[in-house]
Amino acid sequence: MTKERLLVTGANGQIGTVLVQALQERYGYDQIVASDIKPPAEEHAIFEKLDVLNKTQMGEVIKKYGITQVFHLAAILSAKGEQNPKMAWDINMNGLFNVLELAKEYQLRVFNPSSIAVFGTESPREQTPQYRSVHPETVYGISKVAGEYWGLYFHKKFGVDIRSVRYPGIISYQSLPGGGTTDYAVEIFHAAVKGEHYQCFLKEDARLPMMYIPDAIRATIDLMEAPEASISVRTSYNLAGVSFTPAEIAAEIQSQIPGFTVSYKPDFRQAIAETWTETIDDSLARRDWGWKPEYDLPNMARDMIKNLSKQLVSSS
Ligand code: SER
Numbered sequence: 001m002t003k004e005r006l007l008v009t010g011a012n013g014q015i016g017t018v019l020v021q022a023l024q025e026r027y028g029y030d031q032i033v034a035s036d037i038k039p040p041a042e043e044h045a046i047f048e049k050l051d052v053l054n055k056t057q058m059g060e061v062i063k064k065y066g067i068t069q070v071f072h073l074a075a076i077l078s079a080k081g082e083q084n085p086k087m088a089w090d091i092n093m094n095g096l097f098n099v100l101e102l103a104k105e106y107q108l109r110v111f112n113p114s115s116i117a118v119f120g121t122e123s124p125r126e127q128t129p130q131y132r133s134v135h136p137e138t139v140y141g142i143s144k145v146a147g148e149y150w151g152l153y154f155h156k157k158f159g160v161d162i163r164s165v166r167y168p169g170i171i172s173y174q175s176l177p178g179g180g181t182t183d184y185a186v187e188i189f190h191a192a193v194k195g196e197h198y199q200c201f202l203k204e205d206a207r208l209p210m211m212y213i214p215d216a217i218r219a220t221i222d223l224m225e226a227p228e229a230s231i232s233v234r235t236s237y238n239l240a241g242v243s244f245t246p247a248e249i250a251a252e253i254q255s256q257i258p259g260f261t262v263s264y265k266p267d268f269r270q271a272i273a274e275t276w277t278e279t280i281d282d283s284l285a286r287r288d289w290g291w292k293p294e295y296d297l298p299n300m301a302r303d304m305i306k307n308l309s310k311q312l313v314s315s316s
Contacts, residue, residue, distance in 0.1 A: 007067045010074030012036040017175035052095030069109040072099045080179030081140035092143035100154045109161040114236035117141035119277045128277040137275040148235035155234045164236035168209035173307040181272045192260045193308040204247035207278040211241030212295040226289035240280040241293045252301045
C-alpha cells in the first residue's frame with residue numbers, strides 16, 4: 001500500500017478537500033498529490049496547479065511523482081452546467097479523456113465519479129435499479145453517462161482499472177459545494193447554525209438521494225481498495241445513503257435548533273431535481289465490496305450542526 005502515489009484532480013472542491021485529507025491519513029502525506037486549476041486558500045497538501053484540459057501537463061505531473069492512481073474529481077456540476085453547456089461538456093468529457101489516455105499509458109487505477117444525474121424522468125423513481133435506468137436530462141448527466149461508458153470502453157479494450165460510483169448529493173461541513181442542485185442541503189445548515197432564515201431554491205417535497213461526506217469518502221476508498229476480481233460494474237455503481245425532502249431536513253434541523261425558519265422559492269434547479277430519482281438500489285455495491293451507509297438523517301444533522309457550530313465559534 002505504501003508504494004501507491006495518488007493524484008486527486010479537483011482537489012479544492014467539496015469532495016476533494018475532504019478526500020485529500022482522508023487519503024493522507026491512510027497512505028501518508030507524501031503519497032498524495034492534490035491538484036486543481038487554482039491553488040487552495042491554504043495549502044494542506046503537496047499541490048500542483050493543473051488544468052485537466054492540459055494533457056501534457058497532467059502527464060508531467062504523473063511522471064514527476066510516479067502516480068499510480070488518479071481520483072478524477074474535477075467536473076462542472078448540474079446547475080452550473082445548464083448555464084454553460086458547452087463549457088461543462090468540454091471540461092467533463094475532455095478532462096476525463098485525458099485521464100483515461102494517461103491511465104492507459106501509465107497503467108493507472110482511476111476513480112471517475114458519476115452521479116444521480118445519470119437518471120431521468122423515464123427512470124424508476126423508487127429504488128432506481130443499477131441497469132437500464134439511465135436517461136440523463138442535463139448536460140452534467142449526459143457527460144456523466146458518456147464518461148461511464150468511456151470508462152467501460154477503456155477497461156474492456158485496454159485493461160484500464162477504472163472504478164466509479166454514482167454519488168448522490170453530498171453534505172459536508174468541511175467544504176462547500178459549487179454549482180449543484182443538491183447544494184441546498186449544505187446551505188440550510190450554514191443558515192441554521194448562524195441563526196439565519198433559509199430560503200430554499202427547491203420545493204419542500206423535492207425528495208432526492210443524499211449522502212453524508214464520511215460515508216462518501218469511505219465508499220470511495222473502499223471501492224478503490226477492493227480486489228480487482230470483485231468489481232463487476234465498470235460503468236458506475238449505484239450508491240445510496242439517505243433520501244429526504246427539504247421539508248424533512250428542515251424539520252430535523254428545527255428539532256435540534258428550535259426557532260430555525262425556512263421558506264421555499266423554487267428556481268430553475270427545481271426542474272433539474274424533478275428529473276432525478278428519489279431512492280436508489282445499491283445492492284451491487286453492497287454485494288461486491290461490502291458497501292453500507294452509516295449515517296441517517298438525524299445522525300448526519302447532529303454531526304453537521306456540531307461541527308459547523310465549532311467552526312463558527314473558532315472563526316468569531
Ligand atoms: N450534487 C450534484 C449536483 O447537484 C449531483 O451529483 O449537481
